[in-house]
Amino acid sequence: MKVAVWDTYVKKKDGTIMNFDILVPEEETNTEVIYGYGKEYLKTKSLPDYPLTSNHCTLCHFETPTDAVKESIHQKGYFIVEIKNC
Numbered sequence: 001m002k003v004a005v006w007d008t009y010v011k012k013k014d015g016t017i018m019n020f021d022i023l024v025p026e027e028e029t030n031t032e033v034i035y036g037y038g039k040e041y042l043k044t045k046s047l048p049d050y051p052l053t054s055n056h057c058t059l060c061h062f063e064t065p066t067d068a069v070k071e072s073i074h075q076k077g078y079f080i081v082e083i084k085n086c
Contacts, residue, residue: 001025001026002025002026002064003023003024003079004026004062005059005061006023006034006057006059007019007021007057007060008020008021008022008057010047010052012085017084017085018045020038020083020086021081021083022034022037022038022057022080023065023081024077024078026062028077031054031057034057034078035053037078038057039052045086
Protein backbone atom coordinates (compact mmCIF):
# COMPACT_ATOMS: atom_id res chain seq x y z
CA MET A 1 0.00 0.00 0.00
CA LYS A 2 1.15 3.52 -0.80
CA VAL A 3 -0.37 6.77 0.40
CA ALA A 4 -0.55 10.14 -1.31
CA VAL A 5 0.71 13.04 0.78
CA TRP A 6 -1.18 16.30 0.25
CA ASP A 7 0.79 19.27 1.62
CA THR A 8 -1.62 21.79 3.15
CA TYR A 9 -1.16 25.38 4.35
CA VAL A 10 -3.80 27.42 6.14
CA LYS A 11 -3.52 31.00 7.38
CA LYS A 12 -4.98 31.21 10.88
CA LYS A 13 -6.86 34.20 12.26
CA ASP A 14 -3.77 35.31 14.21
CA GLY A 15 -1.77 35.44 10.96
CA THR A 16 0.35 32.35 11.56
CA ILE A 17 0.52 29.67 8.90
CA MET A 18 -0.62 26.18 9.85
CA ASN A 19 1.06 23.38 7.90
CA PHE A 20 -0.22 19.80 7.88
CA ASP A 21 -0.28 16.84 5.53
CA ILE A 22 -3.36 14.89 4.53
CA LEU A 23 -2.48 11.25 3.82
CA VAL A 24 -4.91 9.23 1.71
CA PRO A 25 -4.70 5.98 -0.26
CA GLU A 26 -2.86 6.59 -3.54
CA GLU A 27 -6.03 5.58 -5.42
CA GLU A 28 -7.94 8.53 -3.92
CA THR A 29 -7.66 11.30 -6.51
CA ASN A 30 -10.92 13.18 -5.95
CA THR A 31 -9.78 16.56 -4.64
CA GLU A 32 -13.22 17.34 -3.19
CA VAL A 33 -12.92 14.24 -0.99
CA ILE A 34 -9.37 15.13 0.04
CA TYR A 35 -10.28 18.76 0.77
CA GLY A 36 -13.24 17.43 2.77
CA TYR A 37 -10.84 15.47 4.97
CA GLY A 38 -8.86 18.65 5.50
CA LYS A 39 -12.02 20.54 6.41
CA GLU A 40 -12.95 17.83 8.93
CA TYR A 41 -9.55 18.29 10.53
CA LEU A 42 -9.85 22.09 10.52
CA LYS A 43 -13.14 21.83 12.42
CA THR A 44 -11.18 20.22 15.27
CA LYS A 45 -8.91 23.29 15.25
CA SER A 46 -11.74 25.85 15.41
CA LEU A 47 -11.42 26.74 11.71
CA PRO A 48 -14.68 25.21 10.45
CA ASP A 49 -15.29 27.61 7.56
CA TYR A 50 -11.82 27.73 6.02
CA PRO A 51 -12.06 27.14 2.26
CA LEU A 52 -9.52 24.54 1.14
CA THR A 53 -8.60 24.75 -2.53
CA SER A 54 -5.64 23.89 -4.76
CA ASN A 55 -4.10 27.15 -3.50
CA HIS A 56 -3.86 25.60 -0.03
CA CYS A 57 -3.57 21.85 -0.60
CA THR A 58 -1.49 20.09 -3.27
CA LEU A 59 -0.25 16.60 -3.96
CA CYS A 60 3.34 16.42 -2.79
CA HIS A 61 4.53 12.80 -3.04
CA PHE A 62 3.75 9.13 -2.34
CA GLU A 63 5.14 7.05 0.52
CA THR A 64 4.75 3.77 2.36
CA PRO A 65 2.56 4.29 5.44
CA THR A 66 3.24 3.22 9.00
CA ASP A 67 0.84 0.85 10.76
CA ALA A 68 -0.79 3.81 12.59
CA VAL A 69 -1.41 5.58 9.27
CA LYS A 70 -2.86 2.41 7.75
CA GLU A 71 -5.22 1.97 10.72
CA SER A 72 -6.45 5.57 10.52
CA ILE A 73 -7.00 5.31 6.77
CA HIS A 74 -8.89 2.06 7.29
CA GLN A 75 -11.13 3.72 9.93
CA LYS A 76 -11.57 7.27 8.58
CA GLY A 77 -10.20 7.26 5.05
CA TYR A 78 -7.30 9.59 5.88
CA PHE A 79 -4.54 10.50 8.34
CA ILE A 80 -3.30 13.96 9.33
CA VAL A 81 0.35 14.74 10.01
CA GLU A 82 0.63 17.98 11.98
CA ILE A 83 3.77 19.84 10.93
CA LYS A 84 3.67 23.46 12.13
CA ASN A 85 1.37 25.74 14.14
CA CYS A 86 -1.37 23.15 14.48
